[in-house]
Amino acid sequence: MPKLSVKDLNLFYGDFHALKEIEMEIEENKVTALIGPSGCGKSTFIRSLNRMNDLIDGVTINGELYLEDQNIYAPDVDVVSLRRRVGMVFQSPNPFRKSIYENVVYGPKRCGVKSKSKLDEIAEKSLREAALWDEVKDRLQQSALGLSGGQQQRLCIARALAMEPEILLMDEPTSALDPIATSRIEELIEQLKKDYTIVIVTHSMQQAARISDKTVFFLMGEVIESGDTQLIFTSPSDKRTEDYVTGRFG
Numbered sequence: 001m002p003k004l005s006v007k008d009l010n011l012f013y014g015d016f017h018a019l020k021e022i023e024m025e026i027e028e029n030k031v032t033a034l035i036g037p038s039g040c041g042k043s044t045f046i047r048s049l050n051r052m053n054d055l056i057d058g059v060t061i062n063g064e065l066y067l068e069d070q071n072i073y074a075p076d077v078d079v080v081s082l083r084r085r086v087g088m089v090f091q092s093p094n095p096f097r098k099s100i101y102e103n104v105v106y107g108p109k110r111c112g113v114k115s116k117s118k119l120d121e122i123a124e125k126s127l128r129e130a131a132l133w134d135e136v137k138d139r140l141q142q143s144a145l146g147l148s149g150g151q152q153q154r155l156c157i158a159r160a161l162a163m164e165p166e167i168l169l170m171d172e173p174t175s176a177l178d179p180i181a182t183s184r185i186e187e188l189i190e191q192l193k194k195d196y197t198i199v200i201v202t203h204s205m206q207q208a209a210r211i212s213d214k215t216v217f218f219l220m221g222e223v224i225e226s227g228d229t230q231l232i233f234t235s236p237s238d239k240r241t242e243d244y245v246t247g248r249f250g
């Protein structure tokens with residue numbers, strides 16, 4: 001069974017039809033890259049996977065989106081527990097103005113974890129998983145804002161992992177980072193997919209080709225083509241996909 005299945009999903013901002021009849025299956029423990037030119041709906045789509053668009057005024061969504069066998073747009077769904085299962089990391093690192101430690105344990109604390117030893121355990125496990133532990137273990141009580149951009153982004157990944165999600169959504173997680181910090185995040189994504197299902201929006205064709213198993217090409221709110229990354233990049237079946245991945249687009 002796919003981890004996520006999207007069936008005839010449509011999204012409108014007011015009258016503007018931003019996502020059109022999207023059909024997609026996202027496999028467990030794989031990295032799925034969403035690519036396409038600016039404004040084609042990638043961010044809108046990734047936000048719809050944990051109902052972040054619910055927070056925007058004037059949005060109408062119809063269709064079905066299953067997380068395993070649960071339609072996450074069904075009326076009785078608890079959005080807070082959905083977002084616990086489907087975590088998110090944003091484009092620019094956005095740690096809280098708190099210590100490194102407090103950033104990581106923020107979510108678990110809000111969910112009622114009180115035991116100091118349990119919180120310590122969550123902090124260490126999450127920072128290790130985010131490949132940040134060795135760099136910060138001696139300064140957990142220092143401000144997160146003193147970290148480099150790349151470290152801050154790994155901290156945001158640790159903060160998301162602390163909630164033990166099943167799926168990690170990443171909207172252009174390296175666009176604000178230099179090449180070295182970018183490659184560390186890419187290596188991390190490679191490791192994380194053993195335990196998590198990852199969906200990533202990227203503007204970089206090279207990044208999509210390097211790190212993803214599956215690629216979905218969006219254009220003007222539609223999915224034009226999706227499949228194995230290797231295939232999408234070497235022998236796409238749609239001319240528009242070919243133009244985009246070879247850089248001839250627009």
Ligand SMILES: Nc1ncnc2c1ncn2[C@@H]1O[C@H](COP(=O)(O)OP(=O)(O)OP(=O)(O)O)[C@@H](O)[C@H]1O
Pocket residue numbers: 013016018036037038039040041042043044045056
């Ligand atoms: N809050 C909003 N209200 C109205 N229109 C919006 C809103 N957010 C996005 N849009 C529109 O929806 C379309 C898709 O935007 P979206 O940000 O999803 O595209 P994108 O592919 O992620 O673009 P980029 O690569 O530039 O981030 C665009 O035409 C955008 O202007």
